[in-house]
Amino acid sequence: MAETTYLEAIRQALFEEMHRDQTVFCLGQDIGHFGGAFKVTRGLLETFGPSRVIDMPIAESAIVGVAIGAALRGLRPVAEMQFADFVTGGFSQLVNNAATFHYRLGVSVPMVVRLPSGGGVGGGPFHSRNPEAWFTHAPGLKVVAPATPRDARRLLKAAIRDPDPVIFLEQKYLYRRLKEDLEQELEDADYADYADGAEGSGFEERGDDAVRASRTRARAEGEEEDSDLLAFGRARVARRGEHVSIVTYANGVGLSLDAAHVLGQEGIQVEVLDLRTLVPWDYEAVLKTVAKTGRLLVVQEATRTTGFASEVCAVVAELGFENLDAPIRRVTAPDTPTPSEQGLEAFVRPNCDRIVEALRWLLAY
């Protein structure tokens, strides 16, 4: 069985979309001849040529601004920031310019900005950032954060075809560590969308209807139906369980599954929900898992205060209060820049042990 890495899955999506649609093009620093700092774009230049794989000067605001301009004139740019940390240079272009066009003028801005995010590689304060909350707080941007090769490929393809600006957070820690056979049919229990699952007492108008509605809309907009795409806003149950729930995304998913495995050996069933996308996010799936287990842990690699986990906690406190049997807990990084030295970084990054500890606390409450 051929296994595909998280990185290869992203490259596959780029190749497939550029082959499929002449309007898709890539721009960024060192993405052409060099193939990108992480080699995600290796081979694109040779296949598609310099007019569709544009090596840019070190100028993030220009990269994002040029992408906006191209998107306004019928193209679908995919911009790469070399590291998520450097998106600060293009931040204003994203939150003020790209994010407001549709609201102000009804103008669609179909563009993707890829951000190699997260720590765990000794990158230090300027090569380890998890910037999702900057963008989830900027109305007008969609935010995607896949945790698996399969999701990375399908979500990037969906992002490229989406008519709105999408921030695509890819986890550099997972680039070469995570492999998956993309051809393999998966067990429903492993890869079910919660909305489609048989469990829970939730809202029946979602699920299949939502999928059908989005496909009808896609057809109306002249897009071909494609099972290779993953609709935004649909969490996945990464592991089913009865006793306690973890809601997480991106790097948090692997850590949470490890923790669930540890407790599983003791007969404790932990449910792990992978949000996949943060704008929109599947609050209904979160409420369903909370209704089922009554205990919630939210895990994110990003720093604590006003992180995306805070929003999950707030919504569960507002809408799921009556189903909680214990206070909501979070495992996050503390409010510090990311330090470089291995021991220091390990000290601030969420890990399996901390998740296990928090789960035990929740179960004992």
Add this chain to the structure above:
Amino acid sequence: MVLSRRLEMRIVELYRQGVVTGGCYTGIGNEATSVGTALVLEGGDVLVPTHRDMGSHLVRGHTPLEIMRQYLKRATSQTGGRDTGLHLGREGSNIVGMISHLAHMMPVAVGVALAERMQDRRSVVLTTVGDGATSLGDFHESLNFAAVSKAPVVFVIVNNQYAYSTPTTLQFASKKLSDRATGYGMVGHTVDGTDVFEVLCATEEAVARARAGDGPTLLECVTMRMRGHSEHDDFKYVPAELIERWSAWDPVERLSAYLGEQGLLTPGARTQIEQAVAEEIEDAVHTAQAEPLPAPQSAVKDVFRRWDDRATVPDIETYEARRIRHG
């Protein structure tokens, strides 16, 4: 140019009456540059103007009625009351709707130009900023990349002497802003921005260069902002003698005088133009004022092109009601 001037003066009047709210920025003193640059463009070319480019908007086909709807924030306006002033430019039009961060529109203009070229269209993009925007990083990033990629762009700087209250002497040490072009490897010119003919000639040359594939041009048009940054601004930081000096170079009157000397515009004809313009403006004001304001609930629509409303997290009342309905 007369229409631009009178329309803006009418908007100022409405601002003073409290009918136009928020910021009220005008291009009074800037008409020769705004009209002159836009006149050179062909139908498929793209304009990325500023909030002081009333003239450009009128040349490119926005009507006084569309503009009044926008200033009066009517439901019928392009932005439906969501955005202010000259932030206009619908999908499919060849005007890109600006944001207040003026320098941010420069890389966007370069992106538009590259997209046009990638799709084998021979369009030229003309983008305008003020002297103030030349201090920002986006100015540098876009000029540099436009030159490297030989993008078909004309960068116009309207040097109107002040960035809000800050005079050019506190903004830059360059003798002329167009001197900077040399550093980027592009052509740069400085012209009298109150003389519509000088502006026309220089823009024609720059547009031709861009269309021929010979790259961008930096064109500095020197003018004077004859009013405050916005109409709330008392403008006291500008020396009276400076205003007096520039008044002699009023672009509308300069053109009118020239046409008079050439026997192309009689005093009677000028009066007729003024009357026609005044009528058009009053019609626009009355029509727009009679139109509805946006429904308050429309404030939460259209953030995205594609959005399933069910993905929006509801408040608890809505959530409970829905839960009861669905069991």
